[in-house]
Amino acid sequence: EVQLVQSGPEVKKPGESLKISCKGSGYSFTHYWVAWVRQMPGKGLEWMGIIYPDDSDTRYSPSFQGHVTMSADMSITTAYLQWSSLKASDTAMYFCARPSSGHSASYDLWGQGTLVTVSS
């Protein structure tokens, strides 16, 4: 089955670090980009950036550049999104998604989402 499976919910304190994951299976993981999308509570979808697992070519939205880091490990077909110092405003659901071809395409495959809660 073609799928993206994300890591479980996280509860963190401000200032802590975090790395969430998105594991692809059932398709050639290294040959598809992986995008990350944020959804804050009760709000819309925000495009964060995208990574190509084969060579780790990465593009960030200006809104997220410098605040998060995207990475990938081809050997375990997993993409990651990480923070070095969380803020309360990072509380959100985070989705990974796969463009159908190239980096500019519709997203035909989505992970189930990882809920990140940052609270003191």
Place this chain on the structure above:
Amino acid sequence: DIQLTQSPSTLSASVGDRVTLTCRASQSISNWLAWYQQKPGKAPKLLIYKASNLENGVPSRFSGSGSGTEFTLTISSLQPDDFATYYCQEYDSYSSFGQGTKLEIK
């Protein structure tokens, strides 16, 4: 950056109604536009890609049209399962999303 503006923000309708949602881009994006349906607590689901192409498995009551800066998603006869939030997405550059239209039961 390309901005997408969806209208209306909320739409109240009844089962069986025909509804049209609009998405306007701040600059021309040709036909590089997709539509998604999202239900609470779930990931978005792709409905339409390249402005007017129906994704496999999506009911034919959904249709998309437009090019350049003006796009529409039409649901020809609303079903109970269609009440959800709908987002447009441009992928002319990398990507961005509209703010969403919530379709609620009248």
